[in-house]
Amino acid sequence: MYEHVEDRAALYALGALSDDERAAIDAHLRECSACAKEVAAAEDDVALIVSSEPQRTPPAALDARIDRLVQTRTVAALGRSRRPAWPYAAAMAAALLLGLLPSAYFWSQNRTMHGAMLAQSNAMGRLASAPHETAHFRTTSASPPAEVMYALDGSWYVVVVRSASKPLAVAWMHDGNRTMLGKAVPAGNVAMLYLPRSHRMDRLALMDGDRVVAVATLSWQHAVPNPAGPAPGNPS
């Protein structure tokens, strides 16, 4: 058991500790949320100093190196990319094929609708071309029927909520934790969320605010290996 960080939070954030001292604090921070909070405040101060200094653009070679490193296969629908990325172009092409182009009007006006469109076109492409399983969400009478279709190698998931009247969050339930994955946003009367992933998830929940309204249990008995391999530490 390591001692609490106390007055070493600033030293840690500034890099004024030896490598051994820093490693000991790293280990402690994984277990102590009070110390993590102390350190986070000091890290905010250091980040503020760094962001006040001259900023430089990373070379393109570094971008490619990082991409290779983390094997990024998708561009998240969250936030902006600094470069034009092929998934957006592919999503537009798929939208054309699927007759979704009229919805493109909303692209520039509504980020949420943009996300829903992207999800729909990606999801349709996956469902049409790849073998997959389906699991139904066990719902209460107050929640709409829903299901999740997922690749046999765990590389993607599509959550579909029928008769949806409002966005519902989708969460991964694992190890007593709940990881928020995104929101299924209604487009027409169907809400859909496409989730590219690199690992298998056993339980998904639909959430209305903080309330779980439905849970789906996914079976992997027909699973096939994921070419990218399971994510480190995840069940496979």
Place this chain on the structure above:
Amino acid sequence: MPAAEGDEALAAAFAAHEGWAFGEAYRRFGALLYSAAYNVLGNADDAQDCLADAVARLWRSRGAYSTSRGNLRSFLVVCVRNEAISRRRRQVRIMRLEERLAALPVEHEQLRESDPIDRDRVRRALLALPREQRTALELAYYEGKTHSEIAAELHEPLGTIKGRIKNGLRKLGAALESTAGIERDRW
């Protein structure tokens, strides 16, 4: 600092070790992280290696970040800076060894990268600090020295140095936040 749209979702995915979150975090914060490394190391090649090594280290060490660790952006900045400082210390050690072997005097100053004009805002905020706090903070931030080295150099007890750095960093952060607010208001 207010969180940007989607920051919480990105932080949760990063904490869950989702591959795409690492790529997306780099896309959002890459320039800041690269600058953090560059400003410590002073050259592009080392800054690139440092940033790639920091990302690789985070990728290997599942659980290094959790949402209880606070703002993902700040966490990454500190990770990259710490990686850069460790790298610079190694360089200094190697340089000292080489210099000793060559019977040349040690020249610490050549590793210091500074751009006083560009760093005016930080410098102004630093100058407003009490001299003792400023000196300790400068030795830690700009020279990458450990608190033990600073204590030895300034002939002060470790506890005194810890206190000066802690209080100095708080005041500097508050001052920069306040000037950032003023600049935002001007827009």
